[in-house]
Amino acid sequence: MAKPRRSAPLGRLARPQSLLHRTEQVLREAIARGEFGGNRLPPAAELAEQLGVSRETVRLAQENLQREGLLVKYRRRGTLIQPPALTLRKSAPRSTLLGYLQTDYPSKSPEGEDVTRATSGLMLQGALKEAGRAGYQLVVRHAPADEMDAAIDRVLREAPLRGVIFCSFGEDKMVRRVLGAGLPVVMLDHELNLPRVSTVREDSRQGVILAIHHLARLGHRRIAYAHWNWADVNPWRVAGYRKGLSEERLPRRRAWELSTEITPAGADALVERFLKLQPRPTALVCFSNTLAALAIERFRRHGVRVPEDLSVFGIGGEEISGMTCVQADWFGMGREAVRTLLRAAGSKEDAAPEHRLFPYQLRPGRSSAPPTE
DSSP, X not given: OOOOOOOHHHHTOSSOOOHHHHHHHHHHHHHHTTOSGGGBOOOHHHHHHHHTSOHHHHHHHHHHHHHTTSEEEETTTEEEEOSSSSOOOTTXXXXXXXXXXXXXXXXXXXXXXXXXXXXXXXXXXXXXXXXXXXXXXXXXXXEEGGGHHHHHHHHHXXXXXXXXXXXXXXXXXXXXXXXXXTOOEEEESOOOOXXXXXXXXXXXXXXXXXXXXXXHHTTOOOEEEEEESOGGGOTHHHHHHHHHHHHTTOOOOGGGEEEEOSSHHHHHHHHHHHHTOSSOOSEEEESSHHHHHHHHHHHHHTTOOTTTTXXXXXXXXXXXXXXXXXXXXXXXXXXXXXXXXXXXXXXXXXXOOOEEEEOOXXXXXXXXXXXXX
């Protein structure tokens, strides 16, 4: 019996993607090709009918693209394409185009949301702002990590670039390809030990140390850490957790380092494992505010009160009211990445790479308190 033939678009996907994610991608690519006349998107109802999805899916996709700085919505005028967007001007000279390659990390939940959307959106907005101020355009491409190779091919083929920013990406082989093309590179929100590559990222190690110091001052002696299972994306947070415990002379146990997905199911598994710990920690530091919020909801379902029974601390990301957390200047990081790239591109000789760390700032909230034990 012959095997059913797979359609070409589905064959390119490495993992299932939600309708929302695919709708965003279709709109983003259509905008890049200049398919919408007058820099205006058709009404949501029309797009929904064309794509075979609900109006709500189209609305959510447009909102996500607005947060990225690609679209802007005006009352009575509709949804317009932001001028410094993805559409390339064929006549644009070499010196005005900068590549911006954003790695997306969709979760394995049915919703398939990008778990780094909050921070990546702010960094892209900052980069767009600085590029526009300096008279440059960003050529933006989004792709999952395992599809970044094809994204690099497309951006190098389609546009004569002055330089490239890799955002939240850590494959040195692919970065070397861009360096081999004679283009300066800046790593944004990640770091590689490569010559000639500048980096701009938040000081994750310092952020977690700050969290440990805050909880220790409240009197906590048993502090656990919930890490994202994409450990290679950010190894500095685990290092900061261990360093913070050492500086405060607090006990460290391997069982207190918990790894999980940033999904509802991942939070369920995290909470179940945490509640079995003996002795049970009185505080939990989470890789992101999103994971912390998911965990808090599930702890409360189990009758664990936050912060009365357990303090929960988030390390950056989306703004969540009342969350005790630390936050970095993600918007400023995007701006600094463009400035760094332009300095490298403007140098007549191979400039020494620059490395900039953005510190975290403490945001006290209602999810932490002194332990009751």
